[in-house]
Amino acid sequence: GQQLNQxxxxxxxxxxxxxxxxxxxSSIFNTWLWYKQEPGEGPVLLIALYKAGELTSNGxxxxxxxxxxxxxxxxxxxxxxxxVGIYFCAGQLSQGAQKLVFxxxxxxxxxx
Amino acid sequence: xxxxxxxxxxxxxxxxxxxxxxxxxxxxxxxxxxxRQDPGHGLRLIHYSYGVKDTDKGEVSDGYxxxxxxxxxxxxxxxxxxSSQTSVYFCAIRGGSNTEAFFxxxxxxxxx
Numbered sequence: 744g745q746q747l748n749q750x751x752x753x754x755x756x757x758x759x760x761x762x763x764x765x766x767x768x769s770s771i772f773n774t775w776l777w778y779k780q781e782p783g784e785g786p787v788l789l790i791a792l793y794k795a796g797e798l799t800s801n802g803x804x805x806x807x808x809x810x811x812x813x814x815x816x817x818x819x820x821x822x823x824x825x826x827v828g829i830y831f832c833a834g835q836l837s838q839g840a841q842k843l844v845f846x847x848x849x850x851x852x853x854x855x
Numbered sequence: 856x857x858x859x860x861x862x863x864x865x866x867x868x869x870x871x872x873x874x875x876x877x878x879x880x881x882x883x884x885x886x887x888x889x890x891r892q893d894p895g896h897g898l899r900l901i902h903y904s905y906g907v908k909d910t911d912k913g914e915v916s917d918g919y920x921x922x923x924x925x926x927x928x929x930x931x932x933x934x935x936x937x938s939s940q941t942s943v944y945f946c947a948i949r950g951g952s953n954t955e956a957f958f959x960x961x962x963x964x965x966x967x
Binding site for chain 1: 886888890895896897898899900903905913914945947949952953954955957958959960961
């Protein structure tokens with residue numbers, strides 16, 4: 744079953760606000776990926792993380808690989824209308840084959 | 856954009872009929888994945904491949920089979936489609952462990 748817990752499931756914010764979301768697991772991961780999906784499209788990669796403690800930015804987006812390797816965080820600063828969409832975390836487990844497991848997604852809605 | 860193409864993009868089929876979805880890549884990536892996306896469930900792994908003729912099951916593999924006879928193509932077959940297999944199906948490709956995964960545009964399948 745699902746091994747990643749992503750929260751919150753949905754967010755309703757005002758334009759200009761900062762956004763935070765996270766994924767947690769009881770398992771250890773050695774790769775974390777964050778994606779954004781817009782209606783009718785496939786997920787698009789935002790940020791990739793490969794080392795515990797790593798902090799990586801992509802414009803107004805910042806993501807961190809948790810030091811315990813069991814969690815990851817995504818922050819969006821100064822949100823704008825085009826940030827609307829569903830954000831997914833994905834992780835590769837340290838053990839086993841090359842599977843990627845996904846969180847259930849965070850749906851972001853922005854009020855202008 | 857990653858060279859990944861899914862076909863067909865939309866399909867309506869009747870219960871009990873066989874259906875094959877195709878994923879084609881031009882990146883020569885080793886790993887290919889099939890996911891299904893349903894409301895409230897995020898992306899769930901059906902099957903994946905780690906090389907030609909090398910495949911393994913994901914978390915929701917019942918009722919699905921796959922084949923990979925060459926690097927660029929990964930086929931997903933529903934032997935006898937059921938209404939519970941109505942979903943959006945995404946293919947993803949990945950060059951190796953600890954690398955990013957890139958998604959196709961998706962196939963919307965409706966089983967009536």
